[in-house]
Amino acid sequence: MGKRGRRRRKEDTGQDDAPDDVDLILRHVSRQFPHDVARALLGAAGPIEPLGWVDTQVTGRQRRLDRALAVMVGGERRLLHAEWTLAMGDEIPFRVFEYHCLTALAVADEARASEGAPARQPTPIDSVVVVLSGREAPWPTHGAYRTSSPDEPFSGVRFRIEAVYQRTVAELAARGSPFWLIFAPLAADADGSKLNQVIEALRACSGERQFAELGAAMVALAEADTRERGLADVVKSLLPREIVMQNSIYREGKAAGLKEGLEKGLALLAHQVERRLGRPLTAEERSRLHERLHAEGPEKVGDVVLDLSADDLSVWLTATPS
Structure with a gap:
């Protein structure tokens, strides 16, 4: 799953996307909640069945890609690519386009290796950019990277935008998953009282080890909050010191x-x-x-x-x- 909270390709973009620890923890924790991640990010109405994380490599380029999540939606196999980013920089649409194309090439390589030819019907790849901070104005539901001429039908990649920091604590809690509760320090209406309730909810629904991992993730995300509301100190005060x-x-x-x-x-x-x-x-x-x-x-x-x-x-x- 191409979760890009870490400093990725700085030599290419000239920018830091987010602290390393945010990306590392999100990659780790999201793998424990594949159904909850897919349900929220795909926005599909029907049943979703996670099939597992897929390692892909483009053999012609000797390029190994991050894991994507394979899911079944309405009897159709899809790949979910989630891009975690601290801010929606100008380079993000091209990054999604690049990953989408490389993933399609990797899937074709795998089909060619096992069946002798690429699949006649390509595996759908759904991309979502999860934005952790940024402007206060609402983001559109979708973004795009266009490669076709403006006067021609669209060609390129479209992707969903999930501005998690613009959600309320109640909206995150309504997703019914401990995974989405860790983003509560980024929520638009987060405060000490709400965070205390979230941490108690995490404690009640998690085992000791999982609570420790979710708590550590919440600390990292609270420290990534750019609103300077002092919520990182609040979260740390509510969690065990270890x-x-x-x-x-x-x-x-x-x-x-x-x-x-x-x-x-x-x-x-x-x-x-x-x-x-x-x-x-x-x-x-x-x-x-x-x-x-x-x-x-x-x-x-x-x-x-x-x-x-x-x-x-x-x-x-x-x-x-x-």
Whole structure:
């Protein structure tokens, strides 16, 4: 799923879209709620059946893409591409167009590899840009990147716009999912009282681990709020200290790994792994983490630390990097 809250392609766009931690956490948490993500972003009236996350690669370009969510809507298989962005910059429509085209090429490559030819009917790809902050004026329901001449029928890509920060807390809660409650600090009418109610609702409907992950996500999103309403401090005051610290430690570990060298990031990432496992790392596990950090890079290692269960994380630490 191409969730673009992180600093992506800065060399291409010259801009930072949103803090790394926002994107990383949204990618992780959204994978736990595929039905709730699809239901809200596709806007389909009929039943939606998530089929799982799809890894795609354009073989001709040696380009691996982010995961898309495969779903069945009315008996039709679709791919959902969600683009998380802190602001609706001028480059966003082209980015959606690029991802749409590359995904279509990747699907054709996969069909050619398994069936000898691309599918006669291409898999529909639905794109949604989820905007986390920006102007106060309402956004249109759809945007587009046009490649055809103005006097010709439209050719290009259209995409839905979900300006989540313009929703009210009640609208987010009405979606009936813990996932959408984490965006409450961005809501237009968010305040301390409403956030307290949201956090209590999250606590009531989540297990201990899920509540910790959702709480950490809420902290990251509250810190991304550009309205300067001081709600990040409110959220932190309402959550257990260890949840707030977990979010900070992970962010610092990522920053150290990316900006100050892999060696400095290792200690912080090791600390985060130990918190996930609930025990100290062995010398062998610490050495293997060091190998993986060098072989795979801090972003991929950071995703694994967030995504895997404690048992799977332990197995991952003992496996030889490919």
